[in-house]
Amino acid sequence: MTITTSVTTMLGIKHPLVQGGMMWVGRPELVAAISNAGGLGMLTALIWPTAEDLREQIAHTRALTDKPFGVNLTLLPVGRAPDYPALRKVIVESGIRIVETAGHSPHEHIADLKAHGVTVIHKCTSVRHALSAQKMGADIVTIDGFECAGHPGEDDVGGIVLIPAAVDALSIPVLGCGGFADGRGLAAALALGAQGITMGTRFCATVEAPIHDAVKQVILSNDERDTRLILRGFKNTARVAYTSVSAKVVELSARPDVDFEMLRPYVAGEHGRRALETGDITQGLVWASQAQGLIHDVPTCADLIARMMAQAEAVMRGNAGLIG
Numbered sequence: 001m002t003i004t005t006s007v008t009t010m011l012g013i014k015h016p017l018v019q020g021g022m023m024w025v026g027r028p029e030l031v032a033a034i035s036n037a038g039g040l041g042m043l044t045a046l047i048w049p050t051a052e053d054l055r056e057q058i059a060h061t062r063a064l065t066d067k068p069f070g071v072n073l074t075l076l077p078v079g080r081a082p083d084y085p086a087l088r089k090v091i092v093e094s095g096i097r098i099v100e101t102a103g104h105s106p107h108e109h110i111a112d113l114k115a116h117g118v119t120v121i122h123k124c125t126s127v128r129h130a131l132s133a134q135k136m137g138a139d140i141v142t143i144d145g146f147e148c149a150g151h152p153g154e155d156d157v158g159g160i161v162l163i164p165a166a167v168d169a170l171s172i173p174v175l176g177c178g179g180f181a182d183g184r185g186l187a188a189a190l191a192l193g194a195q196g197i198t199m200g201t202r203f204c205a206t207v208e209a210p211i212h213d214a215v216k217q218v219i220l221s222n223d224e225r226d227t228r229l230i231l232r233g234f235k236n237t238a239r240v241a242y243t244s245v246s247a248k249v250v251e252l253s254a255r256p257d258v259d260f261e262m263l264r265p266y267v268a269g270e271h272g273r274r275a276l277e278t279g280d281i282t283q284g285l286v287w288a289s290q291a292q293g294l295i296h297d298v299p300t301c302a303d304l305i306a307r308m309m310a311q312a313e314a315v316m317r318g319n320a321g322l323i324g
Ligand SMILES: Cc1cc2nc3c(=O)[nH]c(=O)nc-3n(C[C@H](O)[C@H](O)[C@H](O)COP(=O)(O)O)c2cc1C
Pocket: 019, 020, 021, 022, 023, 025, 044, 072, 074, 101, 102, 123, 144, 147, 148, 149, 150, 151, 177, 178, 179, 180, 198, 199, 200, 201, 202, 204, 286, 287, 288, 289, 290, 291
């Protein structure tokens, strides 16, 4: 039994499993491993400093897989904007057929990508934004529940409600996202009306994830309580793993005299990159979700995806009681 959904058909993939864009992590090796295993890997555009670097990384990924993969274009609300038109041009010129957009004001990006025949998956955290994305022409919406790593938005609605609410409101397919880590979760998302799931944290704890093994061990030893919400006061909430750095950011944020500039040394992306690369998690923030409570090993992407599909299929055949 394979699980065919409108999303597997639209994206030309075997399994309804998508990797969400991940800063510093969504590199060719991981993307190709996920796509080769029948899911959809997502090369993460903002990892590289220029659009031409992205062009090289797309070519590199193509050398590692002949299966479909996508590119994540994260739309940053603050700071110096990347050269988005140049990035879109490279994406289109390189023949990328699938883009995951995420973040603020996606209109011009969705319009431009759609005009070039790209299938756009827009990731957002509320039904309101999902409806806007649908109106803008997005083909698929990924709805990211409060459990998720990264930016859960400001509404604090978990996936168990948010996914069916989005399915009810939209006429385009929905991918569930946030807190998923195994086949039970996939089956649950499908039962809620989603056409598949998108995962981040689970893919960080795989053999092919290009991060230090010590960080993978942090994900394994943390449980579902071990995340912190940071930057709430700036209406730019992010969920990260509980570490000494995230504890410090939460503590500083509670002080009335602390502004964003004072937090920058802790939250700036370069620090997170160092933590992921060196394994020294005192260097910066590690983004991870409540799914940490469901992650107990570091399999290859192929083993993880095969296991998830077998488990989801067993649940859907009515054998849920046999799943430990
Ligand atoms: C290390 C890490 C980095 C991430 N970076 C980004 C990013 O740059 N852009 C983005 O749209 N989402 C980013 N995300 C969010 C994921 O794409 C996805 O929405 C989220 O991880 C889903 O929740 P989960 O971790 O419970 O699966 C990141 C997640 C992780 C774990």
